[in-house]
Amino acid sequence: MNRILLFLFLPLVICCSEEEKKSPTVFFAGEIVNPTSEYVVLYKDDVIIDSAKLDTDNRFAFTLNSINEGLHHFSHSPELQYIYLEHNDSIQIRLNTIDFDESLVFSGTNGDINNFLINMFLTNEDEQYLIKNSYCRLEPEAFDAKLDSLKELKINELKDLQTEITLSKGALEMANASIDYNYFIYKELYPFYHKRRNGENTLHPVSKDFYSYRKDIDYEGKNLTYLRPYYNFMLWHFENLSFMECKEYCSTHDKKVKNKLHFNTHKLRIIDSLAKGKELRDNLFRNVAVDYLLKVHDKQENNEAFISEFHKFSKNNKHIAEIDSLYIGIKNIQPANKIPNLMVVDVDGNTKSLQEISKGKKVVFYFWSATNKRHFNNVVARVANLTETYPDHTFVGINLRTDDLRWKTMIGSHKLNPETQFRATDYRDLEQTLMVFNDRNKSVIAEDGIIVDAFANLYKSF
Incomplete structure (x- = not known):
């Protein structure tokens, strides 16, 4: 506006x-x-x-x-x-x-600075596609010039605002940070996006001055930790630092960083050495832990090694209980473990456990909710195809967050087999136990009550 x-x-x-x-x-x-x-x-x-x-x-x-x-x-x-x-x-x-x-x-009062911040937020959203898909294809010098041009527009807008009103020191800091750190993000991600967009085999070299802004980074983050551009910058910044240092100094095959355990523990060490503010450190350590535990799907011995490193570097982290709970939950759904004895109900109101449903057969549990109709329609179509391709598998739908009447209505209107449709009696417990909240296309494969793969994906695992 x-x-x-x-x-x-x-x-x-x-x-x-x-x-x-x-x-x-x-x-x-x-x-x-x-x-x-x-x-x-x-x-x-x-x-x-x-x-x-x-x-x-x-x-x-x-x-x-x-x-x-x-x-x-x-x-x-x-x-x-x-x-x-x-x-x-x-x-x-x-x-x-x-x-x-x-x-x-x-x-x-302070309506002006708040309107400025929301305007920066919206403008940054609008610019993302252009920068990531067009500007990142350019050579570093041309990329810098494009970014500087966009940044100058925001700086001039802030200067205009200052001619009309007097901003407090804190408000001015927040306004400047909302401009600066958003563009610092693109500098951090440039080498990776440039390589991807241009189909290059190696990261494009940049001049020694390309990251000159790093000398002015606020690693304390006292007032900025929850400002999105600042925190998102920190995520990219430590990802970049870890990748570059690991690629340069660690033993890797063909200079490619493939060992996820090594990379993420390396990232913990760099955060520990640079991040100063406790709130910032706690949140960054949490991000690394959640990202590793939920996305890497590593073997148990590696997960155990990671959580040990996490505790060493992130003592007294306010998120420790959450991370420990996540680790234990993932440990419980490793392959060869019994599938958690969670209870669900069928269309007739009978209660059954996941172990009971998968007894004597190979079952793929998938999840859906009425709150996302597009996802539901896509899942129904995907499961119909998989059922034909994998006749030895039984595909079982488990509904989350939908009331009983609407659930039954959707089963009937989409002609789903009622014998393979169930509804969670405690959807929060099921989501947390099976880590369903992490991936809406997640599925869990079990055979005769034993987990085969608790992190399967309906589109990638079959």
């Missing part, structure tokens, strides 16, 4: 007295058009500060006696977006969930 036109619709902010400016109280309210939930939830970092229920006019309001100034988030399930708050702010929003981010408008 054109920022100048936007400001014409914002109400004038009445100047506050010096006494009011010192007040720590914050008022945050708004209207949600086409609401998808009854509540708006406010977060500081990853901690819930408060929640407010929509009234009959789909309006909500928070009155906060005191806050930690800086970047916050608010959610209206399933969406989440920024809000920057300082003492004595009185901010209102209006949005339509049909176009959640695009329709979001802030007014009131």
Whole structure:
């Protein structure tokens, strides 16, 4: 949205007295058009500060006696977006969930910086395809020139804003970071995307000045850890550093990094050596652990070696309980283990266990929900083809997050075999135990109650 036109619709902010400016109280309210939930939830970092229920006019309001100034988030399930708050702010929003981010408008004190941040967010989304698919094909010097040109537009927009209002030191830091780190991301990913887009066999060399911005990186991240451009940059930055160092100094075949255990423990070491802020370190270590455990699907002895390294480098991590639980869960569904004795119900309301369903035959459990109709239709078509191709397999659908009546209606309307359709009685337990939340095309192959592959994929494993 054109920022100048936007400001014409914002109400004038009445100047506050010096006494009011010192007040720590914050008022945050708004209207949600086409609401998808009854509540708006406010977060500081990853901690819930408060929640407010929509009234009959789909309006909500928070009155906060005191806050930690800086970047916050608010959610209206399933969406989440920024809000920057300082003492004595009185901010209102209006949005339509049909176009959640695009329709979001802030007014009131600090409305300007919040509109700037959402505008940067939307602009960055719009630029992604162009940069990744077009600019990354260019030689490094030409790529740099294109990025600098786009970045200059944002810097000038921020300068224009500063001529109209006075931004606090914290707000200005957040605005600059939302510009800088977004473009730093593209510098980090450039070698990999350039190689992929141009079909090259090796990473394209860049000059020694290509990464000159790294000398100014804030590894503390005190106020920036939950700013998406900053955190996403950190993910790419440590991926790049780990890959380059491992490729250069570690023993690899043909300079290709293939050992996932080695690479991810190498990444833990680099994060430990550079990242300073505890919040940033905790989140980065968590990201490496979740990424390795859920995506690599390594053998148990490697998983055990990784979790040992994780504990060594990430002591007192606030996510330790979550990672340990994830590790134990994955350990329990390794090949040759019994499939967890989770309970499901059939169309007649009879309760059966997964072990019972797979007894004496080879079963492929797949998962679907009524909340994603496109995925459901694709899965139904895929399973129909696989059933013909693999007549020795029994394909069993397990429904998640759908009420009983709608589930049965969908089985009938799509002419699914009711004898091979079940519904989870405790879908959260099933999702967590079988790690279903990680991949919507996930399937679990079991034979006579024993796991063959708990990380199979309907499209890649057959």
